Amino acid sequence: MKISKISSLLLLLTGLLAGNRLEAEVFRFQYVSGAKFRAVAQVDETVIQRYGRQQAVQQSELRYKIAYTIKDVRGETGELEGVFQIANRSTGDAGVYQWSEEHPTAYRRNAYGEMDVPDRYSFPVVRGVPRFPERDVAPGETWVGVGEEVHDFRDSGSGLGVVRFPINVAYQYLGLEEYKDKMFHAIDATYQVYHRFPVSRGLAPEQISGFSAQHLYWDNEKGYLAAYTEEFELVMQLNDGTSWIFRGTASAEVIQAEKMEKEKVAEEIRNSLEKDKVEDSEVRVDEQGITIALHNIRFLPDSSRFVPGEEEKIRAVAEILKRYPDRDVLITGHTALAGTESGRERLSLERARVTARALIELGARREDQIVIRGMGAREPVAGNDTEAGRRLNRRVEITLLEN
The missing domain is CATH 3.30.1330.60 (OmpA-like domain)
Known part of the structure; x- marks a missing residue:
């Protein structure tokens, strides 16, 4: 009798494990030449400037609008061109968003999410996220991918230029999850930031540290990131003893643009x-x-x-x-x-x-x-x-x- 119960439990456990493997997914970016997309990202952040015991705090809202086109597809690699438009307003301001900056970009990205961006472009700031493994992934499974952060100091007078450094991103596939009445594959992506800068002339950053915790909604049928939410903190320490802290939340959604006649x-x-x-x-x-x-x-x-x-x-x-x-x-x-x-x-x-x-x-x-x-x-x-x-x-x- 005991053997029978143990056998039943083993069969049940085996069935559950088999069921999980049946839910395993192969995640890949997909590209269609000529397709146009736009992404709208909302960033609500607190900016703190500290020097000794003094500090100044500012609340701000940033709105990123990213328009991009898949210009060409070669094998499993897409060639993309786009522009990042940044608008802002002070938190609590009942007014509209004011245009602030615009940055063009162009890059290649393969099916796994690995990106090749020419040095002249400082956007996107976070690259290679998400990055997928070659194997299939079942709910609960994890993997690690290498991405990159890019920070542009060309206008700072420090002589640093555009600084790039790697980030090790930890991923976990959570399974299907509903977002705006549609089911997506949910993936958590988290990473720590730490980078020391070379000694520079004049006022310049010494180091940057922080973290990002992202919750991704992946459309595996169409092969693109449909939306995400994020919590983040970045601390930049300058060589004059000043610290700048950027802390907040972000969310974004990607929309396939209909062609306008x-x-x-x-x-x-x-x-x-x-x-x-x-x-x-x-x-x-x-x-x-x-x-x-x-x-x-x-x-x-x-x-x-x-x-x-x-x-x-x-x-x-x-x-x-x-x-x-x-x-x-x-x-x-x-x-x-x-x-x-x-x-x-x-x-x-x-x-x-x-x-x-x-x-x-x-x-x-x-x-x-x-x-x-x-x-x-x-x-x-x-x-x-x-x-x-x-x-x-x-x-x-x-x-x-x-x-």
Whole structure:
């Protein structure tokens, strides 16, 4: 009787183990030439600057928008090109995100996740995550992959340039997990950061340390990382005794971009603007998408407030944008050549901000779908030596982004 029970338990255990192996997966990146994707990452972080017993604390929100295209596929390796756009706002600010930086990139990545990025590119900062083993992996199993972190100090005056160092990433496959009503393969990825920098001239970092704990949602049918969440901390110690601590959380989601029929959409927008009698408007197609330029958009003198009646132009544009709800929007303010450079920059940004707020209030977009920037008088479309030219240069451009 005892033997029979033991045999039954062994058979049950063997069956469970066999079942687990049946759930084993082979994880690989897959590539389709010409496919376009965009990833949107939200970073909420606390930045602490410490010197001795003194410290300053700042809360910030960063929004990364990464648009990339698979340019070519050779065997199991994809060649990708893209651009990282970074926007920010202070935590608690009810305003929209302000454009901050833009970084192009291009790289090769094989089916296992190993990346080859030319030295001239500083993005992506974290490379080779995830990295997959050649074998299949069952739920609960672990492996280790080597990745890389990259930090750009070219503008710091330290002479360090772009610094790259390896990271050893520990992975564990957790099995299937639901994310936004869809099942994905869940993988934990964690690593420690520690790197000492060579002695540099002037103010420079001495060492960087920290950790990253990521929870990955992998689409094994299509072969790409669909989303992730992260907790992180980085501590950078400078040679003057100052420490900078970056601590927070991040999340990201990848979306396959639908191709925009730009010429067709542009013609639809032109017809709508003409029907609504929106004067001094122009529609053009460019690499980013479709731009609606509102020339001579009138604000009160030296102000970011609309002249009464100008809101009707924004209302007409809002109705147009509502027809294309899945596209993010970039709003760029421009000025004529008048006043100081800093004043023009500030005024153009505030005018873009006012336009964005109006579109949000009209229900055309959510705050997280709009990024603003101010170009001052740096991109004139006409001469500033005549009133007609200055009228064209005083404009707000609203770009419906393709990717």
